[in-house]
Amino acid sequence: DAGVTQSPTHLIKTRGQHVTLRCSPISGHKSVSWYQQVLGQGPQFIFQYYEKEERGRGNFPDRFSARQFPNYSSELNVNALLLGDSALYLCASSLSGSYGYTFGSGTRLTVV
Amino acid sequence: QQQVKQSPQSLIVQKGGISIINCAYENTAFDYFPWYQQFPGKGPALLIAIRPDVSEKKEGRFTISFNKSAKQFSLHIMDSQPGDSATYFCAARGGSNYKLTFGKGTLLTVNP
Numbered sequence: 001d002a003g004v005t006q007s008p009t010h011l012i013k014t015r016g017q018h019v020t021l022r023c024s025p026i027s028g029h030k031s032v033s034w035y036q037q038v039l040g041q042g043p044q045f046i047f048q049y050y051e052k053e054e055r056g057r058g059n060f061p062d063r064f065s066a067r068q069f070p071n072y073s074s075e076l077n078v079n080a081l082l083l084g085d086s087a088l089y090l091c092a093s094s095l096s097g098s099y100g101y102t103f104g105s106g107t108r109l110t111v112v
Numbered sequence: 113q114q115q116v117k118q119s120p121q122s123l124i125v126q127k128g129g130i131s132i133i134n135c136a137y138e139n140t141a142f143d144y145f146p147w148y149q150q151f152p153g154k155g156p157a158l159l160i161a162i163r164p165d166v167s168e169k170k171e172g173r174f175t176i177s178f179n180k181s182a183k184q185f186s187l188h189i190m191d192s193q194p195g196d197s198a199t200y201f202c203a204a205r206g207g208s209n210y211k212l213t214f215g216k217g218t219l220l221t222v223n224p
Contacts, residue, residue, distance in 0.1 A: 004155075033211070042201050042214030043156065053129075056210050090155050098210060099144055103155035 025093030032074040103104035118215025131189040135202035142206035
């Protein structure tokens with residue numbers, strides 16, 4: 001069984017640019033969450049989607065947005081990139097969005 | 113505001129020893145407490161989780177001890193092995209908030 005897949009694995013962007021990160025959940029999982037993990041810290045919650053509806057949003061600026069598609073895959077978009085956006089972006093899927101979160105290996109974003 | 117406090121920041125244990133990592137939380141609405149293991153370049157992987165209606169849960173060499181009145185929980189790794197060397201995160205989730213709140217992590221090194 002395929003786990004949570006994220007693409008790309010690594011990305012380098014310039015300040016001010018826009019980036020789109022993608023996530024495919026485990027088959028059958030209807031919920032996708034996004035987390036940002038800065039080096040040396042625990043993951044910080046950005047968004048959760050369940051059945052294509054936003055169910056929660058963390059303390060991140062409006063430059064961050066996301067959506068979930070009918071096949072339950074998801075995109076995270078970040079506009080006007082700042083150096084501080086450099087981090088590992090993690091996607092987690094679960095059946096209902098309540099328990100049993102499975103994380104992908106993440107996308108390493110570097111903003112220069 | 114850090115809602116889940118984790119200690120120690122780093123831990124060195126000899127092979128065969130017991131590794132103990134502690135976490136404390138503030139939000140009494142939390143009702144699910146997972147522990148994650150993360151290797152460099154990988155996403156967090158669920159190790160073991162507990163609900164507050166039990167005081168202890170054991171899976172193989174990993175045990176969670178939970179003290180609801182003290183709002184504390186801990187991970188014990190028995191017979192620690194060099195392959196256990198990784199960063200460990202405690203987390204909590206609960207109430208109407210579906211996000212996982214993570215501790216800052218503990219870097220465990222098990223010497224052979």
